[in-house]
Amino acid sequence: MRIFIPFLFNSALYLNWASAATNPSQHCKPLPSSPNWPSLEQWHALNESLSGQLHAPIPAGTVCHAGQPGYTNTSCTIAKTQWGNSSWHANNPWSTDYNDDTCLPDPIAPCSTAGYPAYVVEALAASDVQEAVNFARQTGVRLIVKGTGHDWPGRSSGPGALSIWTHRIRGINVTHNDPRAVAYGGVASVKIAAGMQWRDIYQQAAAHNLTIVGGGDVNVGIGGWILGGGHSPISSRFGLGADQVLELEVVTADGKHRIVNENSYPDLFWALRGGGGSTYAVLLSVTVKAYPRMPTTAYVFSYNTTANSDTFWSLLAYFHQQLPMLSDSGAMGYYFVEPTVNSTAVGMIAGGWFFPEKTTDQAKAIVSPMEKVILSYPSWAKDPIVGGGFPEEMDDFTTSFCLAAEPQSVGVDGRLGSWILDKKALSKPLDTLKTQLKKSTPTPWMLLGHLVAGKGVRDAKIPGGSNAVSPHWRSAYSHIVIPRSWPYLNATDKAAVTTSLRNEANEALRELAPTSGAYMNEADPTISDWQEVLYGDHYPRLLELKKKWDPEGVFWCKPCVGNELWEVTGPSSMDKVEWGIGQTGGKICRK
Numbered sequence: 001m002r003i004f005i006p007f008l009f010n011s012a013l014y015l016n017w018a019s020a021a022t023n024p025s026q027h028c029k030p031l032p033s034s035p036n037w038p039s040l041e042q043w044h045a046l047n048e049s050l051s052g053q054l055h056a057p058i059p060a061g062t063v064c065h066a067g068q069p070g071y072t073n074t075s076c077t078i079a080k081t082q083w084g085n086s087s088w089h090a091n092n093p094w095s096t097d098y099n100d101d102t103c104l105p106d107p108i109a110p111c112s113t114a115g116y117p118a119y120v121v122e123a124l125a126a127s128d129v130q131e132a133v134n135f136a137r138q139t140g141v142r143l144i145v146k147g148t149g150h151d152w153p154g155r156s157s158g159p160g161a162l163s164i165w166t167h168r169i170r171g172i173n174v175t176h177n178d179p180r181a182v183a184y185g186g187v188a189s190v191k192i193a194a195g196m197q198w199r200d201i202y203q204q205a206a207a208h209n210l211t212i213v214g215g216g217d218v219n220v221g222i223g224g225w226i227l228g229g230g231h232s233p234i235s236s237r238f239g240l241g242a243d244q245v246l247e248l249e250v251v252t253a254d255g256k257h258r259i260v261n262e263n264s265y266p267d268l269f270w271a272l273r274g275g276g277g278s279t280y281a282v283l284l285s286v287t288v289k290a291y292p293r294m295p296t297t298a299y300v301f302s303y304n305t306t307a308n309s310d311t312f313w314s315l316l317a318y319f320h321q322q323l324p325m326l327s328d329s330g331a332m333g334y335y336f337v338e339p340t341v342n343s344t345a346v347g348m349i350a351g352g353w354f355f356p357e358k359t360t361d362q363a364k365a366i367v368s369p370m371e372k373v374i375l376s377y378p379s380w381a382k383d384p385i386v387g388g389g390f391p392e393e394m395d396d397f398t399t400s401f402c403l404a405a406e407p408q409s410v411g412v413d414g415r416l417g418s419w420i421l422d423k424k425a426l427s428k429p430l431d432t433l434k435t436q437l438k439k440s441t442p443t444p445w446m447l448l449g450h451l452v453a454g455k456g457v458r459d460a461k462i463p464g465g466s467n468a469v470s471p472h473w474r475s476a477y478s479h480i481v482i483p484r485s486w487p488y489l490n491a492t493d494k495a496a497v498t499t500s501l502r503n504e505a506n507e508a509l510r511e512l513a514p515t516s517g518a519y520m521n522e523a524d525p526t527i528s529d530w531q532e533v534l535y536g537d538h539y540p541r542l543l544e545l546k547k548k549w550d551p552e553g554v555f556w557c558k559p560c561v562g563n564e565l566w567e568v569t570g571p572s573s574m575d576k577v578e579w580g581i582g583q584t585g586g587k588i589c590r591k
């Protein structure tokens, strides 16, 4: 944990301001301080209809603040040590992985409720979700949904909102030879309840000798992942998560519990698969296809040269030029790029490829032509490059990789930039790639590459023929993420880092593929043309379906379909852009 420094920003100002700026002619979502906020009696009645499952959140960091609920030295120590543990945040009804600086577990940090909803429904069944949706629709209170709280753009939190926490809606059922799955190339269907995380799902898949298209991190939840598209270490083989969906069980904005599939509400079926979380409905369960257990060869590699040198950037450009060939030959996986490794003299590209159903010899034959060039002192290299890789056989991909990978640490103040690169972008001249990649990842930052698309995503067998997943994915090879972070409570650094990320680094990637876009679940939510960037040509149809299925805007988030039908008023334009984590400051009013 980094050291905290006192922060001058006072979020109480925000709430006071918000209550003052009421324009009665507009329909605005009520805030706790505004006159149209539901009365305590109304909240009590909701609690009764939920058998007492309504909670008033206490920010997770208050345990470190004298005079605040739950304050003890022991609880504070636990909160500090668990702040980076995404499983700890997932088990909390209201906390999320990225809370900004609203209530850090440190006595000298300020603590407010601005990073948290006003009330949380701990949903156990469809009827609880229906009660919450009906309450939000009738009162106009902003509604959000939290599964695990992993969301980087901050769509699973929001001040003054009613939140539905789906974590306790549990269960997984496997049906071998389900004809609906067989029709689309699977061998079984798996029905997964909204509260499940990939660890639970992979355990069931392994026990049934199945392979399932799932997230790379065991703590990520099914809900936001699959509704937003969902990339997987094996999506290059079978398509994205949303492409696996056979059926969804949801509660729509009108409070109705519906079964949605290619025959029942096909337009909603299309929109839910890739149109984004908490936009059209609350997911209760999803049924996906699954494939046989899959022996796989993994190939772990690293290539090192002089930190941040001309050779390093040429190497990175050359490496990217090879990605379409690697992907088309059956490689998939992740790579990490550190121009300067921890202030040392080394610049490194490292990662792991998976080769499903290929032998170690086959895997080596695919990577070796590229490695021979890299290690042969090619004409573009002024410094030596060292490295290579080693293959490893895995009897079952699910057990040996998916369940074995350590969950990532969370809880930092950060933002992701990202862009999806197609073959055309990756085939640009060495010098072009070199210049743009260098601009995207200045030292000390790193770049995370996801070789998770290619053939499998382009040719996915999608139930009903198509879905709302952004067309950018269908020609994708590498999904590039450029993460940034800044010290807690440092507004100056935050502004500098997020501004250069948005205006320089992300733009450098965009220039490589101007008509491509970014992956909504891992993108910078402050990009101005987010509709085109995140949803591509599907946006107009998605917006029509939003108006059809949620005409009153019960669900509202950023950057979500229909966001622009509402206006957010805040004290300064800077805050509107930079305020993160679902905390779009001020009032949310219908335009």
Ligand SMILES: Cc1cc2nc3c(=O)[nH]c(=O)nc-3n(C[C@H](O)[C@H](O)[C@H](O)COP(=O)(O)OP(=O)(O)OC[C@H]3O[C@@H](n4cnc5c(N)ncnc54)[C@H](O)[C@@H]3O)c2cc1C
Pocket (backbone or CB within 6 Å): 086, 097, 144, 145, 146, 147, 148, 149, 150, 151, 152, 155, 156, 166, 194, 214, 215, 216, 217, 219, 220, 221, 222, 223, 224, 225, 227, 228, 229, 230, 231, 232, 276, 277, 278, 279, 281, 282, 283, 284, 408, 409, 410, 521, 522, 557
């Ligand atoms: C450590 C880490 C690893 C990641 N790895 C991957 C990866 O391998 N592949 C990948 O594609 N992405 C990955 N992501 C991004 C991931 O897809 C998003 O964080 C996604 O939002 C997670 O969904 P969630 O339900 O777990 O999270 P939440 O934050 O709970 O929800 C995310 C969004 O979905 C909505 N939502 C959640 N549940 C429901 C529901 N039941 N009904 C309606 N809306 C719902 C929320 O309201 C919110 O808008 C990763 C993120 C992190 C932090």
Ligand SMILES: *[C@@H]1O[C@H](CO)[C@@H](O)[C@H](O)[C@H]1NC(C)=O
Pocket (backbone or CB within 6 Å): 047, 051, 052, 053, 054, 055, 056
């Ligand atoms: C809801 O009711 C339960 C049980 O009576 C109670 O413990 C809880 O505090 C109530 N929630 C709120 C927000 O009042």
Ligand SMILES: *[C@@H]1O[C@H](CO)[C@@H](O)[C@H](O)[C@H]1NC(C)=O
Pocket (backbone or CB within 6 Å): 073, 077
């Ligand atoms: C609180 O805990 C920390 C570390 O666990 C310890 O160093 C400190 O002395 C404790 N303070 C008190 C007042 O007990």
Ligand SMILES: *[C@@H]1O[C@H](CO)[C@@H](O)[C@H](O)[C@H]1NC(C)=O
Pocket (backbone or CB within 6 Å): 082, 085, 086, 087, 088, 091
């Ligand atoms: C992370 O949190 C979970 C849930 O609270 C807990 O079971 C697990 O032990 C924690 N992991 C670590 C490394 O503390």
Ligand SMILES: *[C@@H]1O[C@H](CO)[C@@H](O)[C@H](O)[C@H]1NC(C)=O
Pocket (backbone or CB within 6 Å): 170, 171, 172, 173, 191, 192, 193, 285
């Ligand atoms: C799994 O099947 C059981 C028994 O039919 C049922 O009670 C349960 O709700 C099902 N779970 C899911 C996630 O569908």
Ligand SMILES: *[C@@H]1O[C@H](CO)[C@@H](O)[C@H](O)[C@H]1NC(C)=O
Pocket (backbone or CB within 6 Å): 207, 208, 209
């Ligand atoms: C899974 O496969 C193993 C090894 O082939 C076999 O022993 C086991 O019975 C299978 N389990 C199931 C549930 O099919």
Ligand SMILES: *[C@@H]1O[C@H](CO)[C@@H](O)[C@H](O)[C@H]1NC(C)=O
Pocket (backbone or CB within 6 Å): 341, 342
């Ligand atoms: C760099 O340092 C961090 C933190 O000390 C460590 O986790 C990481 O493994 C290091 N990276 C490399 C490539 O050695």
Ligand SMILES: *[C@@H]1O[C@H](CO)[C@@H](O)[C@H](O)[C@H]1NC(C)=O
Pocket (backbone or CB within 6 Å): 302, 303, 304, 341, 344, 346, 348, 386, 387, 388
């Ligand atoms: C590359 O450098 C990193 C960081 O110093 C090191 O961990 C790794 O082993 C090196 N790889 C090779 C092939 O030398």
Ligand SMILES: *[C@@H]1O[C@H](CO)[C@@H](O)[C@H](O)[C@H]1NC(C)=O
Pocket (backbone or CB within 6 Å): 005, 487, 490, 492, 493
């Ligand atoms: C904020 O961060 C920057 C860069 O990391 C640092 O130079 C500056 O001193 C920090 N400001 C404060 C108030 O800590």
